[in-house]
Amino acid sequence: MEIFIHQLDKYGNLVSGLYPFDSEVVETDTNLSIPISDLHFQEVDAGIQLFSFSNFEPGNFLLTIYDSKHNKSISNMPYVYTVFIGYCDGVKSVVNGSGLNDSVAGVKEEFSVYLNDIYQYPSPVQANILQVQISIENDSYRVMPVIYPVVDSNGSRIASGLRYDGIGHMETLPSSSIVLRNNSNGSGSFIMASDFRVDYIPEKSGFYDINVYCGNILLNEGHSFRKEVKAGEVNVSLSSVMRFSPKVPKLSKSEIIVQLVDSYLNPVLSQQSRLKLEIASVNSSGFSSLDITDNKDGSYSCSYMAKDVGTYKICASFDGKSFLSCPLSINVYSSEYFPKANNDTISIWEDQSVAFDVLANDYFAGDNASIVEFSKSDHGSLIQNGRIFRYTPYKGYYGNDSFWYTISDINGNLASASVCIFVLNVPPQFVSAPNQLQATEDSISPRFGGFTGFEITYSNPMENISVNLSAQSGIVLLSPMAMQFGQVMWSELTVDTGNETATSLIIEGSVEVINFALQSIQYLGNENFYGGDTIQVSTRNKNGVNSLDVPISVDPINDPPFIKAPYFIILRSNEDETLIFDQEKDKFDFFIGDPDLLTFPGGQAHFFVTFSMEVNDGWLVTNLPIHLINTTELKHGINYQWQPLQTYVTISQHFMVKAHGIRFQATVNDCNSVMQQLFYHGGEHGAVLTMTLNDMGNYGCFPDCADGMSMPLYTEATVNLMRKQPMSSFLAHTLGSIIVIEFVIIFSLGALLLYFTCKCAILLAHERRNREESSSELSNSKSFPRETVSVHI
Structure with missing residues (x-):
């Protein structure tokens, strides 16, 4: 016994979960409760559970399913049911016959049904218990079969005049040979039979499913019979x-x-x-x-x-x-003579409307045609006004849509065409963006995390889109992202920084991932750049681009000045006064500069530095512009202290100075001009030129430097002024190599001499030892008398 229980609340909604119901089975005849040994509850769907148990005794029973906690039974209880002995088995029962095979429409078909129990014995049932359903696939058409009981429960054949339809209704045909058995009240509804014949005539072609039921048991192991009914011969009068x-x-x-x-x-x-x-x-x-x-x-x-x-x-x-x-x-x-309608293709952004003339590319006689019919679009509204259609997609829809139309010319001829509409995603739009960003020169900004305020929206959350970020005077980069556990979001993110010369950052991914990455945007300006810059943000999908410019202000910092000069300079003249740097002949760099000069807001004319030049021997001679008189200081060999300029003579807006050291405040261009006209006056061995450059704290705060002054930075360079050409590196390496080789040779000769000396000493020592041993043996032989031995033969 299997029953589905639908768990409902007081409003009729399904309640999920397995609610613990209780059950009771009572035999009707004895009114005794029957114990159930294999009661089983199982949730088969949300809010639906399957209640099942086995029946081992025949008879009439009442089943009650109730809630013991609230002492209430579920609806439609108690349930009355009957357990039969030897009821037909769906596997052991047999259904066969030619009526189960493929056939032709309009031809009578038949098959037999043999009801058996689980032990393959005939299992008679009331004749109206057997039901046959014959239906065509994907159609409401049903064939009404006729069922003839053949053999009753006593093994006797039943009169052929008794038959049933497929749903158990009995019909008695006029016949003198009808014999109704097991019919106590004179009706044939209680005839018991185990063998049946089923006749039917399928009139419609197609695939049929034949289901044979014995009560609620589907024969053929619970499967339906499937057959095909083909159409008959062509009827020309009906075609x-x-x-x-x-x-x-x-x-x-x-x-x-x-x-x-x-x-x-x-x-x-x-x-x-x-x-x-x-x-x-x-x-x-x-x-x-x-x-x-x-x-x-x-x-x-x-x-x-x-x-x-x-x-x-x-x-x-x-x-x-x-x-x-x-x-x-x-x-x-x-x-x-005939009109010709051509297909149209229309593109439109989502959530927008478009009007178009469908007849613009169509041909028709008389230059006059009308639209007589058109279909509806599936994903938008369509309004016709003469030859003009206005299409508006449904809110939030994107994709493809279409409709067709038919035109008629002055002769009544028709032509049809279709209109294909592409509803395009609008490129990602900016929900929010900062009005102004702040950064610092030569440093990544912000220092921790990224700029906030960037957010975009896009209608398709699953499509990959891209965002291109670039700056005119710097680069845009991503800061390290925060740690995430589980499936990290940036695993679906693609970042393209291009090659070494590329200045743009391209981020690809879904809109959620990109919005997460936009919170990590950082900016780094070009070297020594400060002032106003613009971050260009472009969002792109497969249909277009949307751009936005975000201004960013880069605060300046003070960078140290620099002096470009060689380690030594060969004075080309042997005269007492020699030009240190000849711009036409010398190929090395000899100038000063400051990284803050290029982007100084006040311009180069207001960027002043303090520049000093001095030698340890001799004099420096140069011409200075007249506007440097008030800031020029000199150092003489008497006291070696910087002193203001006392006397001077101006010629052509310039004056000449001669001292051990010269110091003045001027622009960078003035300083470089002075360096080009610097002469050295001194001895024949040259001197050491020391140059010092102080930027006076200028770093881009002009004209209001009250809150932006910095500590002055300075740099120093030393140049050896030489009268003679120094030894070349090749010659120095050659002489060094010769010295090393000479040392190795002398060392080898010394080692060889030491070897032979030691060898001679060893030989002399051995010879002396041998001589001493010979002298000792000679003295021993003189001290003992000689013995004489006589032998007589």
Whole structure:
């Protein structure tokens, strides 16, 4: 026993979860409660649970499902049911016969049903318990079968005059041989039988599902029988010409649509070889029949072409039999007589409206045509005003849409075309953006995190879009992103910084990921740049670009000045007074500068520095502009202190100074001009020139420097002024190599000499030792007497 329980609240809504219901089974005859050993509850869907248990005893029972906590039973309780002995089994019962095979529409079919229990014994049931459902696929059409009980519960054959329809209603046919058994009240509704014959006549072609039920048990192991009913022979009297055009253009392929059906109006397929299109006119030389195409729905397209203008009589036939509508009268005109509607393509942004003339690219005679019919669009509203259509997509929709229209010219000729509408996503729009950003020269800004305030919106949250960020006088970069656990968001982010010379940052991803990345935007200006800059932000999708400029103010910082000068300078003249730097002859750099000068708001004329030059021996001689008189200081060899200029003589707005050291305040250009005209007056060995440059704290705060002054920065450079050319590096390396080689040779000779000396000493020591041993042996032989040995033979 299986029952579905729908758990509902007081408003009729399904309540999910497995609610603990209780159950009770009572036998009707004895009014005793029957224990249930395998009660099972299972949630099969949200708010629906399956209640099941096994029945082991036959009889009539009452089932009650209730909530013991609230002492209430569910609706439709108690449920009355009967358990039969030897009830038919869905697997062991047999259904067979030719009526289960494929057949033709209108032909009587039959099959047999043999009801067996689980032990394969005949299982008689009341005749109206057996039900047969025969339905066509994807259609409401049903076939009403006739069921004949064949063998009753006693094994006797039942009179053939008793039959049932497919839903258990009994019908008694007039016959003198009807024998109703097991019928206590004279009715045939209680006839018990186990063998049945089922007759039916399918009149509609298609695929059928046949379900045979014994009560609520579906036979054939719970599966339906499937068969195909094909259409019968073509009935020419019921078949017809469905559609043709009475006016066609010459030299153009035209069609006549023919529908073939059988006697039950079923479409007949694959009969194009038996169809024929003929001309009944006397003049048939200008007519040619082309191919015949099966449209797979019982209709056939018969193509033809007329080469000359005129009237033709055309007849369609099947196996030589003409259809009732034949012959067909067709008038052939020149192609200019007919209108021609061309397809249109329209593009529109989402949430916008567009008006367009669909007849602008169509041809029609008389320069006058009207729209007689048009279809509705699927994803927007369509309004017609004469030949103008106005299309408005539904709010939030993007994608493709279409509709078709039909026009009629002054002759009543029709032509149709379609309009394809592309509803495009608007490029990502800016929800918010900062009005002004702040940064600092030569440093990444902001120092931690990124600029806030950037946010975009886009209608398609899953599509990948891109954002391009660039700056005119700097670069835009991403700061390190915050740590995320689980699936990190930036795993779907693509960042492209281009090559080494690229200045733009391209971010690709979904709108959510890009908005997350935009919170990490940082800015770094070009080297020594300060002032006003612009960050250009461009959002792009496959349909277009949306741009925004965000101004950014870069605060300046003081950068140290610099002096470009070589380590030494060879004075080219042997005279006492020599020009230190000859711009035409010397190829090295000899000038000063300051990184803040290029972008100084006050201009180069207001950027002053303090520049000093002094030598340790000799004198410096140069011409200074007259406007430097008040700031010029000199250092003489007497006291080595900087002293203001006391006396001077001006010639052509310049004055000459000569001292050990010269110091003045001037612009960078004035300082470089002085360096180009600097002479050295001194001895024959040269001197050391020391140059010092102080930027006086200038770093871009002009004209109001009250809140922006910086500590002055300075730099110093030392140049050796030489009368003679110093040794070249090649010569120095050569002399060094010679010295090393000479040292190695002398060391080797010394080692060789030491070796031979040691060897001679060792030989002399061995010789002396040998001589001492020889002298010792000689003295020993003199001190002992000699013995004489005589031998007598």
